[in-house]
Amino acid sequence: MSTTDHARLRNLTFTGNRGLEMEEPLLFETGRIGVSGVDLDEPDEVESRLGALARAEPLQLAGFSEPEAMRHYVRLSQKNFAIDLGLYPLGSCTMKHNPRLNEKLARLPGFADIHPLQPQSTVQGALGLIEEMCRWLRELTAMPVVAFSPKAGAHGEMCGMMAIKAALDARGETRSIVLVPESAHGTNPATAALLGYKVETIPAREDGTVAAETVREHLSSDVAALMLTNPNTCGLFERDIVEIADAVHQAGAYFYCDGANFNAILGKVRPGDLGVDAMHINLHKTFSTPHGGGGPGSGPVVFSKALAPFVPVPVVEVGEDGLKLLEKRSQTAEQGGQGAQSFGRLTAFHGQFGTFVRALSYMMSCGGEGLRQVSEDAVLSANYLRVCLSDLMSLPFGDKPCMHEVLFDDSFLDGTGLSTLDFAKAMIDEGYHPMTVYFPLVVHGAMLIEPTESESKASLDLFIATLRDLVMAAQNGDKERFTQAPRLAPRRRLDETLAARSPVLRWMPPEAAQGVAQAAE
Numbered sequence: 001m002s003t004t005d006h007a008r009l010r011n012l013t014f015t016g017n018r019g020l021e022m023e024e025p026l027l028f029e030t031g032r033i034g035v036s037g038v039d040l041d042e043p044d045e046v047e048s049r050l051g052a053l054a055r056a057e058p059l060q061l062a063g064f065s066e067p068e069a070m071r072h073y074v075r076l077s078q079k080n081f082a083i084d085l086g087l088y089p090l091g092s093c094t095m096k097h098n099p100r101l102n103e104k105l106a107r108l109p110g111f112a113d114i115h116p117l118q119p120q121s122t123v124q125g126a127l128g129l130i131e132e133m134c135r136w137l138r139e140l141t142a143m144p145v146v147a148f149s150p151k152a153g154a155h156g157e158m159c160g161m162m163a164i165k166a167a168l169d170a171r172g173e174t175r176s177i178v179l180v181p182e183s184a185h186g187t188n189p190a191t192a193a194l195l196g197y198k199v200e201t202i203p204a205r206e207d208g209t210v211a212a213e214t215v216r217e218h219l220s221s222d223v224a225a226l227m228l229t230n231p232n233t234c235g236l237f238e239r240d241i242v243e244i245a246d247a248v249h250q251a252g253a254y255f256y257c258d259g260a261n262f263n264a265i266l267g268k269v270r271p272g273d274l275g276v277d278a279m280h281i282n283l284h285k286t287f288s289t290p291h292g293g294g295g296p297g298s299g300p301v302v303f304s305k306a307l308a309p310f311v312p313v314p315v316v317e318v319g320e321d322g323l324k325l326l327e328k329r330s331q332t333a334e335q336g337g338q339g340a341q342s343f344g345r346l347t348a349f350h351g352q353f354g355t356f357v358r359a360l361s362y363m364m365s366c367g368g369e370g371l372r373q374v375s376e377d378a379v380l381s382a383n384y385l386r387v388c389l390s391d392l393m394s395l396p397f398g399d400k401p402c403m404h405e406v407l408f409d410d411s412f413l414d415g416t417g418l419s420t421l422d423f424a425k426a427m428i429d430e431g432y433h434p435m436t437v438y439f440p441l442v443v444h445g446a447m448l449i450e451p452t453e454s455e456s457k458a459s460l461d462l463f464i465a466t467l468r469d470l471v472m473a474a475q476n477g478d479k480e481r482f483t484q485a486p487r488l489a490p491r492r493r494l495d496e497t498l499a500a501r502s503p504v505l506r507w508m509p510p511e512a513a514q515g516v517a518q519a520a521e
């Protein structure tokens with residue numbers, strides 16, 4: 001917070017608090033060195049065995065009493081916008097309700113209090129739960145193998161692409177190119193680049209989808225894989241996808257599908273039927289587990305038969321004497337099937353187990369029919385928004401049905417002098433977390449809205465009415481409402497350019513920070 005902001009708030013109240021909303025400094029700013037919530041006497045006559053490694057000076061950690069520590073974290077938690085507070089329409093991120101039943105089950109001691117190093121005979125139920133969740137994923141995707149250890153979608157992408165690389169290595173081939181459409185999420189090219197591939201960008205056609213013909217033009221014996229998102233990040237189903245998969249396979253390459261938008265086709269379309277070789281599934285998007293500050297992600301990857309030997313360990317094997325977790329490559333090699341030529345291990349231990357419990361809870365409480373309705377309702381919600389806003393906001397690909405998210409561009413702001421960012425900031429004053437903005441990059445000033453199936457019609461109607469009011473205000477020249485926004489949030493608009501150009505990534509004591517600032521001048 002800038003000093004002028006401080007001053008402004010100080011002018012408002014003595015403490016800087018507003019009503020019962022508290023200012024909250026950093027731990028380092030208010031804590032007291034040498035104070036601790038727990039006071040234990042120094043033990044006598046214990047000789048340090050750290051030798052030269054022993055700390056010469058006390059660690060400069062700020063301490064609190066227990067109630068102070070409690071308040072610090074509760075106040076911070078109240079500054080975090082959450083799906084439990086209001087509509088959170090971030091496109092592509094799928095911020096849907098996290099059912100409380102999932103939380104209840106994840107807290108059962110038999111799931112919550114186990115340790116990954118426990119003997120396998122004592123955690124047969126947990127292994128059974130992993131296997132059961134994988135069975136649901138296999139069924140829903142028509143893909144024979146699941147790697148469950150990746151800890152996010154991006155991590156799953158890396159997992160899938162490492163298996164593809166291992167498969168090419170096993171064929172004695174080194175291919176250097178990965179094809180990525182221009183509307184792709186940034187993690188796609190980042191993954192390919194991290195693994196040493198050259199990224200070649202594929203343009204979309206007028207309607208926002210990728211043409212099989214364009215893919216064919218880019219294919220060669222040097223292409224390792226195509227990474228394609230379906231439905232894509234414009235909220236559109238890739239209608240050439242089967243033809244694209246065939247062309248990729250004919251060129252000896254693999255088809256990686258970014259499955260972040262699987263929630264739009266759940267129970268309707270099975271990626272395995274489309275010719276996909278590997279696809280990550282964001283359990284925290286499609287299967288309702290908490291994210292966005294609420295909990296860890298989880299990105300299991302489903303694989304085709306062609307890639308099954310190359311998947312990472314661990315692997316759950318169902319045997320006559322119970323379930324076994326094969327944790328080493330030597331074990332899967334001996335076993336000869338799934339993971340026989342595994343590229344190895346991706347993470348310590350076995351992935352986000354608590355997330356598996358929540359995801360399976362969601363799958364089983366919805367059931368097969370319910371999961372189909374999830375995608376139907378998600379698509380219905382997005383199209384309801386599209387139809388109710390299309391007279392005022394601009395649709396880049398024409399007024400035709402979308403999947404689970406609706407994409408607007410900024411041409412409805414033409415002549416107002418306002419930008420997508422201004423519009424998004426004004427939504428904050430109205431109590432809405434803004435939608436995804438400026439992504440996908442293929443659309444100018446993109447606004448990508450994903451309402452999900454968990455919003456009621458009343459909630460959608462209020463959101464629509466709010467956006468309509470904002471658009472009319474923008475077009476009627478009420479510039480202040482936008483350029484000054486957010487006016488009602490604890491923080492006003494930040495200097496985003498300064499934040500991006502010279503980010504302050506580490507707290508320093510005020511004197512040291514001043515020193516650095518002076519040195520910079």
Ligand SMILES: *Cc1c(COP(=O)(O)O)cnc(C)c1O
Nearest residue numbers: 092152153154185187260282297
């Ligand atoms: C969210 C998302 C990812 C990355 O997933 P994380 O779980 O955030 O790592 C990749 N691609 C698309 C299209 C996404 O929406």
